[in-house]
Amino acid sequence: MGGLTNKFSEWAQVTFQVPSRIDLGAIQEDDGSEALRDDASWHFYSHTNDQVGAWPSLQATISREKSKLISIIEDVTVALYSQQGPQISAQQILEFYGRFVNWRSALPAVIGNMETNKSQALPHGLSLL
Amino acid sequence: MLKNGESHESIVKSIGRTTTVDPDELSPLTSHASLATSDHEMTDVNSQTPRWTSVTNDKAVLDHLFQLYFAWIHPVHALFDEGQFVNSYHNGNRYCSPILMNALCAMACHLHTKGDDDVVDYAILGEEFIEAVRDLMDPEDYRITTIQAFAVLFLVESARGNGIRAASYLRVATACLPRVEMQDRDGAPAVWRSTVQGVQNLNV
Numbered sequence: 001m002g003g004l005t006n007k008f009s010e011w012a013q014v015t016f017q018v019p020s021r022i023d024l025g026a027i028q029e030d031d032g033s034e035a036l037r038d039d040a041s042w043h044f045y046s047h048t049n050d051q052v053g054a055w056p057s058l059q060a061t062i063s064r065e066k067s068k069l070i071s072i073i074e075d076v077t078v079a080l081y082s083q084q085g086p087q088i089s090a091q092q093i094l095e096f097y098g099r100f101v102n103w104r105s106a107l108p109a110v111i112g113n114m115e116t117n118k119s120q121a122l123p124h125g126l127s128l129l
Numbered sequence: 130m131l132k133n134g135e136s137h138e139s140i141v142k143s144i145g146r147t148t149t150v151d152p153d154e155l156s157p158l159t160s161h162a163s164l165a166t167s168d169h170e171m172t173d174v175n176s177q178t179p180r181w182t183s184v185t186n187d188k189a190v191l192d193h194l195f196q197l198y199f200a201w202i203h204p205v206h207a208l209f210d211e212g213q214f215v216n217s218y219h220n221g222n223r224y225c226s227p228i229l230m231n232a233l234c235a236m237a238c239h240l241h242t243k244g245d246d247d248v249v250d251y252a253i254l255g256e257e258f259i260e261a262v263r264d265l266m267d268p269e270d271y272r273i274t275t276i277q278a279f280a281v282l283f284l285v286e287s288a289r290g291n292g293i294r295a296a297s298y299l300r301v302a303t304a305c306l307p308r309v310e311m312q313d314r315d316g317a318p319a320v321w322r323s324t325v326q327g328v329q330n331l332n333v
Contacts, residue, residue: 046200070333
């Protein structure tokens, strides 16, 4: 998963293209299925015939928070890698930093405390931290 | 080169394939493939599940690939609604398709940890799945599952280190999203939301 994430940043740097934006609009509204998706089981599976336990995947929550993080990263990418060169001031850098810090502090506890709580730490949750 | 009177087995061997145990499993309509354990009852081995890929009909292999995909890719890059996908997988509905299935399996092949007792070469199998996806590509195909397949191909090519090719697949998926016609029925909003959010999160 780490290798895939690094490839995204490298692509942005190499191609100097503004990432495509899709108007999410109303699709962000929850139709009540998020709770079901959060409760769906996740299995630590690696090898054939692995008999492993299951934990709540928290998929909907993690996807939602990831979308917020991606939005901040998009804004930073556009500011840093525009075709006219970096168009960013020190004040903007501080604003971006503040957005990242606020995002991290606003994470739901079930994800935000994943490093320290006693329940199973989900890899896809840890990838946000 | 094929010879007159050549047996089925020798032809299969010459193209590097293996003959199936049961000829009935060559039917393009049904198979008894079961899927990974999940909350959506994917292991009903008695169901008449449509056959979604021609690359392999080995139930154990497909189970293994789905386990890998839903453990390590779907939670991080959710590109489709799992419940609707599984339902369509079993019932032949609109939220599963051969191109998506082959793309998904190609990604999962990349996740396989090679073992000394492996019967299947997953590297070769992955290449076959990718080839199957390419054979199914249609420039006029704007189904939601095709867009999902292109997004999965982005992940496949990124994992293989082919950034330029990966970026092309993602651009196609992103550009084609507005052309998808999603009717408001049968879980379409959940599928649409998952796909748009998933593709958006890849565009970094």
